[in-house]
Amino acid sequence: MAEPQLLPGNRFRAYRATGQTPEFVCLATSITLTITNAYEDATVADCDNPLETPWRKSVKSSSSWGGRFSGSIAADHLDDFRADVSSEDAVPYQFQVDRNAAGGGGKWAGNVFYENFEITKNNNGIVSFTAQLRGDGPLVWTDASA
Template identity: 65%
Template sequence: MAAPALLPGNRFRAYRGAGSPLVYHFVCLATSITLTLTNSYEDATVADCDDPTGIPERRSVLTSRSWGGRIAGQIAADHLDEFRADATGDTAVPYQFRIDPKDGQGAGAWSGKVFVENFEITKSNNGIVAFTSQFRGDGPLAWGAWT
């Protein structure tokens, strides 16, 4: 049996988009990235019309898709203004989450716009200031090649 090719952590990265034309910049100090895709369903209990005394079965119907996640790590002082603007703005911000395997198999990126639900900065024991940013996707999350 062949061993699986594991994806190193530095091969899953977050990028923040800005400008016109849109350019994505690496969120370089994000040491923890979570991207969550969620499907919501409505359920119905459906009887078998050919077996009226049979036990009905649940059927699920996809009603919506959503996505969100969080990024966390050490705060870069020269990017604090961007994070603060994202957290206080009322416009969704473009983000990209790249998968970049060494062998190129499965490479690509999810791209979409996010609203920041919360932004937290913290320090402990007079150490490096850290951040956590929880976000929710706004609109579709597209998968495709990145350049």
């Protein structure tokens, strides 16, 4: 088995994709993308062996996704965050794996609503933020170019 190529943290990035060129969320030092599948379950008996304990059988019923990022905030970046938080329409975002296609690179893209946006300060320190995103509709993967 080939040795894996590890992905440094700066190679997984979030982008706000509202304009012609997606804008890197450069203040985010922690980024999470979560894809969740929901299932309906049934207990299926073995008709050829009725004394056998039945097994659970699952059927995928839906998929959802969301994300979270956090970091330090700069005042000149608050306008974009405020606009996205107050938007009644979903806002396009991307989560990029910065590698070529052979190295597993590409990007997930989809629309999000902000579930919450929190700004915090501790002991007169640097102001930090955390954003929780809720995916709206599909999350589409596109392979990187060669």
